[in-house]
Amino acid sequence: MNGIKWNLLLLATIGAFSIVGIGISVGTNSYIGMIICFIILVAVMTYGFKTKKKMRDEGKL
Numbered sequence: 001m002n003g004i005k006w007n008l009l010l011l012a013t014i015g016a017f018s019i020v021g022i023g024i025s026v027g028t029n030s031y032i033g034m035i036i037c038f039i040i041l042v043a044v045m046t047y048g049f050k051t052k053k054k055m056r057d058e059g060k061l
Contacts, residue, residue: 011048
């Protein structure tokens with residue numbers, strides 16, 4: 001184990017909070033909140049997977 005990759009941990013945490021936000025928005029019937037949290041989730045996950053692939057290609061993972 002090389003250590004903690006703080007940037008990937010941060011992205012995973014933001015993704016988890018976005019999923020929680022979607023659940024809270026569903027519970028409060030806030031469609032705007034659901035859409036915003038979903039957009040944030042997709043953006044963070046896309047960026048995270050691209051970053052992970054780039055790090056793997058460079059041999060940093």
